[in-house]
Amino acid sequence: MNKKVFVKTYGCQMNVYDSQRMTDVLAPLGYLETDTAEAADLVILNTCHIREKAVEKVYSELGKLRDMKAAKAEQGRDMILAVAGCVGQAEGEQITKRMKAVDLVFGPQTYHRLPELLEQRRSKGRAVVETEFSVDDKFAGLGREQVRNPLSRAVTAFLTIQEGCDKFCTFCVVPYTRGAEFSRPQAQVLDEARKLADQGVRELTLLGQNVNAYRGVAVTGAPSSLGKLVAELSLISGIERIRYMTSHPRDMTDDLIEAHGSNPKLMPFLHLPVQSGSDRVLKAMNRGHTANDYLKLIARIRAAQPAIALSGDFIVGFPGETDAEFEASLDLIREVKYASAFSFKYSPRPGTPAAENKNQIPEDAKSGRLARLQAVLAEQTKTFNQACVGLTLPVLVEKPGRRAGQMIGRSPYLQSVHLEIGTDHLGQIVQTQILAVGSNSLSGQYRPTEKGDASV
Ligand code: 5AD
Ligand code: SF4
Numbered sequence: 001m002n003k004k005v006f007v008k009t010y011g012c013q014m015n016v017y018d019s020q021r022m023t024d025v026l027a028p029l030g031y032l033e034t035d036t037a038e039a040a041d042l043v044i045l046n047t048c049h050i051r052e053k054a055v056e057k058v059y060s061e062l063g064k065l066r067d068m069k070a071a072k073a074e075q076g077r078d079m080i081l082a083v084a085g086c087v088g089q090a091e092g093e094q095i096t097k098r099m100k101a102v103d104l105v106f107g108p109q110t111y112h113r114l115p116e117l118l119e120q121r122r123s124k125g126r127a128v129v130e131t132e133f134s135v136d137d138k139f140a141g142l143g144r145e146q147v148r149n150p151l152s153r154a155v156t157a158f159l160t161i162q163e164g165c166d167k168f169c170t171f172c173v174v175p176y177t178r179g180a181e182f183s184r185p186q187a188q189v190l191d192e193a194r195k196l197a198d199q200g201v202r203e204l205t206l207l208g209q210n211v212n213a214y215r216g217v218a219v220t221g222a223p224s225s226l227g228k229l230v231a232e233l234s235l236i237s238g239i240e241r242i243r244y245m246t247s248h249p250r251d252m253t254d255d256l257i258e259a260h261g262s263n264p265k266l267m268p269f270l271h272l273p274v275q276s277g278s279d280r281v282l283k284a285m286n287r288g289h290t291a292n293d294y295l296k297l298i299a300r301i302r303a304a305q306p307a308i309a310l311s312g313d314f315i316v317g318f319p320g321e322t323d324a325e326f327e328a329s330l331d332l333i334r335e336v337k338y339a340s341a342f343s344f345k346y347s348p349r350p351g352t353p354a355a356e357n358k359n360q361i362p363e364d365a366k367s368g369r370l371a372r373l374q375a376v377l378a379e380q381t382k383t384f385n386q387a388c389v390g391l392t393l394p395v396l397v398e399k400p401g402r403r404a405g406q407m408i409g410r411s412p413y414l415q416s417v418h419l420e421i422g423t424d425h426l427g428q429i430v431q432t433q434i435l436a437v438g439s440n441s442l443s444g445q446y447r448p449t450e451k452g453d454a455s456v
Helices: 013-029 054-074 085-091 093-098 111-124 135-140 186-198 226-233 254-262 279-284 291-304 323-336 363-388
Strands: 003-009 031-033 042-047 080-084 104-106 128-130 156-160 203-207 241-245 269-271 309-316 340-345 392-400 406-410 416-420 429-437 442-446
Touching (some): 003 013, 013 203, 042 054, 042 085, 054 080, 054 085, 054 093, 104 111, 186 203, 226 241, 254 291, 279 291, 291 323
Parallel strands (some): 003 042, 080 104, 156 203, 203 241
Antiparallel strands (some): 392 429
């Protein structure tokens, strides 16, 4: 009989990718994916440590799962409980000490060894904790061609090309949980991309903590770059759209900026976090650039691709941030005009330099600043979306909508677009006139062209 696995994913797209790969490596062991813990024989929490009360949230979830596991045991059913991801990496044995019901703890670098860890758990009869770093193995051990999981088949896919970070921003836990920067060899990435294209994927989002620092080795043996990789990927037949995230301003190289102007498969959307508009705060964050450097960079990118839509990340209430420094972030936002953005209250992460700073900002001041910043960003998103009304945009049709006859796709600017169109258009890029803006999406009308639509 088939066993069932439920993976609950927290945090970033890298974790979404990792969760999919975990279900892939488990498929040959007979595990099918399910979407409830209740139905599962193996429950994996793929955790995130980046902000807020991440650890507490995991323990509270584990408390519920422990009770579920006990209830299942009474009915004679086994349930293996695993903690993966960045909390697993950071907490290690703490977890199995505090929560005896947990069977497995492993970090982001070890999921390819999941079958072996499960076997160890079975043979040893006690909890297994594995938090070694060995990124190379992780990607080499992947078998994307084995994937036969109906839940993860799609026309868009994430593809991790780079992992880890050497930048050590003083607020960030990533260099400690994901380890040093590592880029997958270019041939390995191209190979995975070709398989995805064969499976029907039309849009790739290349992932990495510092994706534009990509330096994977090319077939020549020399280090490649994200610009070169994008050029190679766009030659793969079937791949119509390429995106990447998350980028660091310091790694926006000339060839990548140039590609935004010259490569039509590279989507005109860029997530380029700046975190703050204050030079003093940027320095204290160890970002390695000033606000003006960032603005100049944006101007160069816009010169290469005037249509580009920008997105960013902002932190409010970094230790010592004054009112005037916070205002500098608002000024920068007003100057850039973002299409969308993420913003967060600073959250002290154990082990990071900024967490030691004595000038922590009170919670209510952080909340007030966040509300003001988010109001400005929300207004900008609305303005950006409104400006799309009346335009005809190429929309990649991704999935059925909630209503019959309705499909959901994405614009080049990553907006969700609802349109009335047959399911036979799934995976196609169709010209869609944008008619209205909803709360989280746009709606539009299919406008068939005489030439027909791109890409099947
Ligand atoms: N507190 C608040 N936000 C953080 N981020 C990273 N670390 C922290 C932290 N300690 C935000 C940054 C980053 C995004 C992924 O999460 O804005 O770009
Ligand atoms: Fe964290 Fe900074 Fe690295 Fe991004 S660049 S992952 S914010 S340390």
